[in-house]
Amino acid sequence: MTEAVATARRSRITPEREAELYEAVLDLLREVGYDALTMDAVAARTRSSKATLYRQWGGKAELVAKAVRHNKPGGPADEVDTGSLRSDLHALTLRSDDCEMEQNSALMRGLAMAVHGNPDLLRAFKDHLIEPELAALRRVLQRAIDRGEVRADNPAIDYVMHMMIGAFAARTLLDEQPPTQAFLLSYIDAVVLPALGVPTG
Amino acid sequence: MTEAVATARRSRITPEREAELYEAVLDLLREVGYDALTMDAVAARTRSSKATLYRQWGGKAELVAKAVRHNKPGGPADEVDTGSLRSDLHALTLRSDDCEMEQNSALMRGLAMAVHGNPDLLRAFKDHLIEPELAALRRVLQRAIDRGEVRADNPAIDYVMHMMIGAFAARTLLDEQPPTQAFLLSYIDAVVLPALGVPTG
Numbered sequence: 001m002t003e004a005v006a007t008a009r010r011s012r013i014t015p016e017r018e019a020e021l022y023e024a025v026l027d028l029l030r031e032v033g034y035d036a037l038t039m040d041a042v043a044a045r046t047r048s049s050k051a052t053l054y055r056q057w058g059g060k061a062e063l064v065a066k067a068v069r070h071n072k073p074g075g076p077a078d079e080v081d082t083g084s085l086r087s088d089l090h091a092l093t094l095r096s097d098d099c100e101m102e103q104n105s106a107l108m109r110g111l112a113m114a115v116h117g118n119p120d121l122l123r124a125f126k127d128h129l130i131e132p133e134l135a136a137l138r139r140v141l142q143r144a145i146d147r148g149e150v151r152a153d154n155p156a157i158d159y160v161m162h163m164m165i166g167a168f169a170a171r172t173l174l175d176e177q178p179p180t181q182a183f184l185l186s187y188i189d190a191v192v193l194p195a196l197g198v199p200t201g
Numbered sequence: 202m203t204e205a206v207a208t209a210r211r212s213r214i215t216p217e218r219e220a221e222l223y224e225a226v227l228d229l230l231r232e233v234g235y236d237a238l239t240m241d242a243v244a245a246r247t248r249s250s251k252a253t254l255y256r257q258w259g260g261k262a263e264l265v266a267k268a269v270r271h272n273k274p275g276g277p278a279d280e281v282d283t284g285s286l287r288s289d290l291h292a293l294t295l296r297s298d299d300c301e302m303e304q305n306s307a308l309m310r311g312l313a314m315a316v317h318g319n320p321d322l323l324r325a326f327k328d329h330l331i332e333p334e335l336a337a338l339r340r341v342l343q344r345a346i347d348r349g350e351v352r353a354d355n356p357a358i359d360y361v362m363h364m365m366i367g368a369f370a371a372r373t374l375l376d377e378q379p380p381t382q383a384f385l386l387s388y389i390d391a392v393v394l395p396a397l398g399v400p401t402g
Contacts, residue, residue: 112374113314122377130375155391159368161375163392166367167360173313174331174362176323190356191364191396 013056021046022067030107034064034114034121065124068111069132071104072096080136085144085198086189092140093184105168105178134161149198156195163192214257222247223268231308235265235315235322266325269312270333272305273297281337286345286399287389293341294385306369306379335362350399357396364393 013021024046028037039060043050057063072095080091096104115122141157144150150157167187171179189200214222225247229238240261244251258264273296281292297305316323342358345351351358368388372380390401 109317113317115374116310116314134375155387156395159388159392162367162371162388163364164367165371165374166363166365169370170363170366173316173366174335186356187360187363191360191392194357194398195392195396197395 013052019070021048022070025063025067026071026107029064029067029110033110034118037064039063059120061118061120061124062128064111064121065128068107069128072129080140081143084147085140085149085196086193086200088140088144089188089192090185092136093181093188096181098178098180101180102178105172109172137161144196144198150196154197156197159195160192163187163195167191214253220271222249223271226264226268227272227308230265230268230311234311235319238265240264260321262319262321262325263329265312265322266329269308270329273330281341282344285348286341286350286397287394287401289341289345290389290393291386293337294389295382297382299379299381302381303379306373310373338362345397345399351397355398357398360396361393364396368392 021042025037025042028041028045032041037060039050039053042048042063043053053063057066080088082088082091111121111125115125137160141150141160145152145157156163167184168179171177171183193200222243226238226243229242229246233242238261240251240254243249243264244254254264258267281289283289283292312322312326316326338361342351342361346353346358357364368385369380372378372384394401
């Protein structure tokens with residue numbers, strides 16, 4: 001599909017209608033989970049035709065990944081650039097308040113499980129959620145290297161996403177509670193910045 | 202139940218028979234997953250009575266947690282004490298070879314999913330798998346503090362398990378492959394030791 005055709009197809013739906021549709025998809029996800037979610041149910045809930053849904057999104061996996069991405073506060077396109085690595089990482093964390101993190105925690109856990117049985121969902125997640133976040137993180141780290149805050153050959157640079165995913169996963173499992181802003185800021189100061197060789201205060 | 206009674210009950214099964222039983226439970230888990238695993242199937246596969254299984258283990262969650270723990274190479278009781286934090290952490294990692302890690306990766310992922318719908322499985326996992334590992338890790342860290350390798354007030358001390366869980370979870374998700382020894386050793390050197398303020402060489 002060429003970009004012009006894609007744009008023409010996308011233009012059939014207004015941004016307001018798109019947001020409404022994503023909200024309905026997330027509601028359905030919370031109610032029944034990924035595996036039981038059907039395009040029929042999305043079509044019925046949103047009074048749209050299945051043909052429109054498939055034309056616009058290609059399939060369930062992409063529709064779900066884009067709905068989750070749309071729901072993320074800020075989003076990767078919102079460039080964070082405060083002038084220091086510590087306040088960039090803090091600013092990225094503060095995009096979600098504790099209430100949003102708690103709501104998203106259950107949703108993301110359900111989807112993380114569904115990913116394993118659905119390679120197309122894993123692909124859509126990597127393309128629409130993980131890669132844009134990784135790219136934003138790489139830009140934040142590159143600016144820290146350019147400013148001389150982090151050495152270009154620091155081996156922890158490749159593991160920042162691993163550290164952060166650990167904070168989310170282990171918090172849920174070990175501490176049996178969703179991550180809070182306070183927890184994540186403390187983890188960034190205690191783990192991520194020292195691993196990168198950046199003094200925290 | 203007093204310790205004497207517990208010992209008497211446990212003594213009805215020989216260690217060889219116990220190992221055989223755990224192996225059968227893990228085989229069944231790999232075949233059908235936790236939710237579809239029944240005590241009837243375990244009883245049939247191992248030619249034991251359900252009454253024996255319940256008397257010995259209390260229930261499915263405990264039986265599964267103990268089977269997984271039994272399968273772990275080394276185990277928390279195997280004290281690792283090499284004289285330095287870096288080689289202690291490396292030694293803990295080297296208890297499993299890459300082939301074992303690959304086999305266990307799929308099994309653990311399935312169980313990590315089952316944990317969310319089964320609070321008794323989460324409890325059994327915490328009691329029989331996570332807590333003993335955490336306790337062993339705390340002893341390794343305490344010895345590093347006693348030797349003067351790590352400062353007692355280093356805030357990363359509370360997050361070592363989070364960092365390690367991140368390495369496993371993110372490796373599976375981001376890199377789409379099970380963790381290898383080489384990956385984990387490199388992660389320990391790049392992330393865990395620098396966060397703890399320990400020079401890596």
